[in-house]
Amino acid sequence: MADRFPPDIDMDTPSIARMYDYLLGGKDNFEVDRVACNVLLDRVPEVFALANDNRAYLTRAVEFVASRGVEQFLDLGAGLPTADNTHHVAQRANPGARVVYVDNDPIVAAHGRALIDDGRRTAFLHEDLRAGDGILDAPETRRLIDTDLPVCLMAVSLLHCVPDDGDPFGALGSLVDRLAPGSHVIFSHCVTDDPAAGEWITEKILSFGTPWGRVRSEREAEAAFAGLELASAWTDERDSGPRTVDCATWRHPERAPLRRPADPDVTLWEMAGVAVKR
Numbered sequence: 095m096a097d098r099f100p101p102d103i104d105m106d107t108p109s110i111a112r113m114y115d116y117l118l119g120g121k122d123n124f125e126v127d128r129v130a131c132n133v134l135l136d137r138v139p140e141v142f143a144l145a146n147d148n149r150a151y152l153t154r155a156v157e158f159v160a161s162r163g164v165e166q167f168l169d170l171g172a173g174l175p176t177a178d179n180t181h182h183v184a185q186r187a188n189p190g191a192r193v194v195y196v197d198n199d200p201i202v203a204a205h206g207r208a209l210i211d212d213g214r215r216t217a218f219l220h221e222d223l224r225a226g227d228g229i230l231d232a233p234e235t236r237r238l239i240d241t242d243l244p245v246c247l248m249a250v251s252l253l254h255c256v257p258d259d260g261d262p263f264g265a266l267g268s269l270v271d272r273l274a275p276g277s278h279v280i281f282s283h284c285v286t287d288d289p290a291a292g293e294w295i296t297e298k299i300l301s302f303g304t305p306w307g308r309v310r311s312e313r314e315a316e317a318a319f320a321g322l323e324l325a326s327a328w329t330d331e332r333d334s335g336p337r338t339v340d341c342a343t344w345r346h347p348e349r350a351p352l353r354r355p356a357d358p359d360v361t362l363w364e365m366a367g368v369a370v371k372r
């Protein structure tokens with residue numbers, strides 16, 4: 095089995111991309127990833143819904159931004175290809191949409207290049223969020239994305255994978271700085287209002303040897319929107335209620351936007367919001 099994978103793929107340590115794939119019902123994961131997920135699920139069962147709600151949020155958010163006429167998407171921390179990838183969603187709304195996927199995990203890069211990269215309207219870049227200009231100036235990006243026109247920058251369920259000393263919010267901000275007015279940011283981040291629960295998850299994931307940042311508070315995660323204007327979290331653009339919400343409720347056709355899950359026993363969720371650069 096090891097022969098099927100490039101040598102830089104570590105099959106003995108759980109990877110966030112493969113664990114997330116397992117939670118979404120995918121097949122691109124190893125025993126070590128499944129065991130790690132089950133350790134988390136035993137203590138924090140909401141992790142399963144959180145992953146699936148996050149992916150559904152990504153779809154709604156890409157539909158929303160594409161419907162605003164944005165044609166270029168830079169999907170950072172894209173994850174393993176799944177049933178409905180960003181370019182599928184964006185191109186349903188706008189057949190001319192172009193997507194550059196970026197991820198630092200070698201197995202994601204291998205699958206992404208094989209399954210997604212067509213070199214014309216989609217490309218895959220094996221790079222780290224913290225590469226900054228190295229992302230925007232990479233030939234793959236420059237071929238498909240013109241930063242003089244609005245871009246949708248996606249950091250969905252990504253920044254909690256990066257520790258504070260990697261300055262994930264600074265890295266995101268420096269990419270936003272280079273984008274044209276009318277650009278959008280699609281964002282979600284794993285947050286908690288129970289610091290002990292957040293620390294437990296963070297320490298558990300780090301104990302697997304998996305590269306990871308930490309669960310943060312909503313207030314910390316809101317740094318992603320500095321200088322940006324948040325869109326309404328309602329499908330009808332209503333100007334009331336929170337704009338950064340539990341991802342399960344962001345522009346959901348049948349749910350009102352809620353800042354956190356209604357069940358007080360659920361203390362971990364993906365805080366989500368979409369913002370525009372004016």
Ligand SMILES: C[S@@+](CC[C@H](N)C(=O)[O-])C[C@H]1O[C@@H](n2cnc3c(N)ncnc32)[C@H](O)[C@@H]1O
Nearest residue numbers: 111114171172173197198199222223250251255
């Ligand atoms: C939880 S998955 C989210 C996938 C997708 N964005 C979604 O929300 O469905 C996080 C992804 O970020 C990638 N990742 C983690 N740290 C990264 C970094 N520093 N630079 C680029 N990608 C990173 C992981 O490899 C993984 O594929």
